[in-house]
């Protein structure tokens with residue numbers, strides 16, 4: 001036999017009741033006996049309470065009463081067959097008349113006791129259960145209505161009565177012994193005391209009714225039918241990736257619902273728990289969903305935590321002062337005061353110095369709690385032994401929950417890492433000694449970000465989302481977006497990474513879409529965006545969204561975006577850039593950016609600053625972190641110049657080869673940066689700095705390739721013209737080298753912290769002689785690589801290899817940390 005309990009939303013409308021009916025029909029077909037427990041129609045309990053409160057104030061309650069009646073009658077007219085409608089309407093009319101009499105009484109006496117309140121509230125369940133029993137007659141003729149106050153007996157603590165299990169179990173068994181054939185619809189929430197007065201079962205009352213019946217009757221299962229797919233791993237309104245838990249232990253359900261998860265109220269499930277009756281949370285509106293099982297003997301799980309619960313709004317109260325230190329009774333006095341005055345304390349932390357206690361309460365209770373404390377501890381406050389009581393508002397609680405956490409080290413590290421690297425400030429921390437729950441108090445504005453970051457960190461089998469903002473969609477930027485688009489599926493499947501491009505900007509337009517920009521059509525979307533480019537605004541919006549795992553990518557050659565890197569780090573946003581400007585400006589700027597990123601626990605990746613996609617920065621960094629010392633670096637770091645010298649042969653003239661390099665996407669947006677050596681110099685500076693040397697651009701000895709007229713050309717067109725004009729100069733260069741059996745190479749060297757770049761003719765004996773295409777080559781001489789150098793070689797320019805390097809950097813963001 002099974003108990004099926006339907007909550008307020010599952011009985012709250014015609015649509016809901018149709019769905020309920022379908023569920024019952026399916027169950028009846030399975031032939032196992034079922035008992036149905038129902039709550040009042042959604043919202044009715046609160047409405048009844050309000051009516052009673054109005055009555056005591058002699059305010060109007062009749063309008064509300066009429067509404068209540070209408071709401072039930074509308075359902076009856078829709079779902080009960082015409083011939084039977086009268087009987088149901090009459091019964092409900094009687095209920096509402098009785099209710100009206102009670103409300104009148106409250107109004108005349110201007111008195112509302114807990115006892116009367118329970119009587120008022122009982123009409124919600126009585127009306128809905130009776131009505132539903134008659135609706136179900138259409139699918140099962142023998143359907144009965146049971147007012148649970150006839151079988152569930154309690155003491156007289158109105159509002160939160162204690163069950164007398166001996167009497168109750170007897171009465172329940174007896175009743176159902178005589179109603180084996182019937183489909184019984186039972187009122188949830190209500191019960192009665194020994195004077196036959198109505199009592200109620202407190203918070204989670206209808207769940208409790210189901211558990212009491214289930215335990216008394218040894219049910220095979222208790223099903224809680226609601227309007228969501230069971231218990232979720234986090235609040236689904238805030239975490240899109242939250243998913244339904246298949247199963248969880250009783251303790252976990254308890255911890256999860258202690259905060260937040262309002263799906264059930266497990267303390268009321270104790271009778272069922274003691275008898276090891278599984279509790280299943282099901283969705284009335286999605287009956288095919290398997291349900292979340294709360295039970296003993298769980299399958300082993302892959303994840304350390306079961307879920308994350310949260311409370312959106314809390315306030316904390318902080319008490320500190322010398323008066324508390326070593327005073328054994330202090331917290332006892334404080335918390336019994338609060339409990340006596342019905343202030344619900346959600347969480348407590350105390351510093352080990354005993355100098356302060358912080359506790360969380362509902363914001364509505366904060367002022368009351370403060371006033372109570374001020375009264376109780378008046379003397380201590382006056383004597384200065386306690387500091388003035390402080391309230392902090394606009395806070396939330398986030399708690400990770402799971403039995404597997406017990407005795408597993410590293411969990412809080414993971415939690416705080418996820419919070420820290422996303423810039424979530426933790427105001428207070430509490431861990432129950434049970435180790436099933438670690439709770440943190442954070443600012444409300446960070447809650448969504450924190451929940452998503454923590455969810456990503458713990459549910460590693462889920463995808464991690466990188467929230468990306470891209471500046472610059474030219475040669476490299478366009479290729480990058482195309483590569484991401486083509487590789488999304490692979491990354492999702494193999495690396496569990498989901499790259500979401502939320503913002504794009506070039507010099508003309510910008511586009512921000514929090515749902516993610518469709519990469520198949522990004523260009524059209526950006527071109528048709530109504531927002532004119534405004535990088536400051538773009539960055540401001542990126543920051544305001546306060547997203548976890550957020551990345552700012554700079555694919556421009558402009559100095560402007562680099563002005564925002566620091567701001568991004570300070571907002572816990574990582575930066576990936578192929579733009580060399582930030583790292584090759586003043587050394588102090590380079591150092592400041594690196595420090596700021598480190599301080600905020602975010603990443604700053606710029607592998608493509610040197611040798612495009614070739615692993616050069618990474619290789620250098622690996623050498624340094626493992627304790628090696630760089631003695632010398634010799635390198636060819638201009639793909640453009642390599643290409644030029646490798647193709648400036650035979651009939652080809654210099655001007656045309658440079659044009660070709662530009663067309664192939666090897667050059668900087670302004671090719672004068674390549675031919676003038678500035679691009680090479682930037683790369684050498686970045687290399688030297690990453691090798692640990694404090695070098696400035698003015699320290700670099702930069703040899704020229706170009707004759708003066710070309711070097712001084714005022715713009716790109718003039719530059720190309722000057723290349724033509726200087727044809728003879730370049731032809732001579734070519735001829736001289738060829739005659740000597742040599743090739744031209746533009747070579748950089750870092751030795752003893754000194755950087756020089758020079759144009760050289762090298763012979764076949766030189767290791768850089770045999771270079772082809774746009775290849776770069778970097779030879780590291782170090783303490784460990786001294787007889788033979790470590791060499792990295794390959795194409796060092798071009799959109800495909802550069803974008804791939806940026807892409808790889810992007811995928812690396814956060815990889816080592818969460």
Ligand SMILES: NC(=O)C1=CN([C@@H]2O[C@H](COP(=O)(O)OP(=O)(O)OC[C@H]3O[C@@H](n4cnc5c(N)ncnc54)[C@H](O)[C@@H]3O)[C@@H](O)[C@H]2O)C=CC1
Pocket residue numbers: 471472473474475476477505506507508533535555556557558560561578579580608609612639665666667668669796797798799802
């Ligand atoms: N071509 C290559 O092989 C390699 C290039 N790089 C670097 O890649 C970067 C980009 O190069 P390309 O794609 O060739 O340049 P590009 O000129 O084709 O594209 C630059 C993009 O940035 C946008 N942009 C420029 N200034 C902007 C601003 N202030 N605000 C917003 N958007 C702005 C432009 O509208 C354009 O979309 C450069 O820094 C370059 O040094 C790095 C390694 C290799």
Ligand SMILES: N[C@@H](CC=O)C(=O)O
Pocket residue numbers: 608609611612637638639640641666667668674679796797798
């Ligand atoms: N223009 C650069 C591209 C890489 O930074 C080059 O030619 O090497």
Ligand code: NA
Pocket residue numbers: 607608609610611612613614615616617805
């Ligand atoms: Na590189």
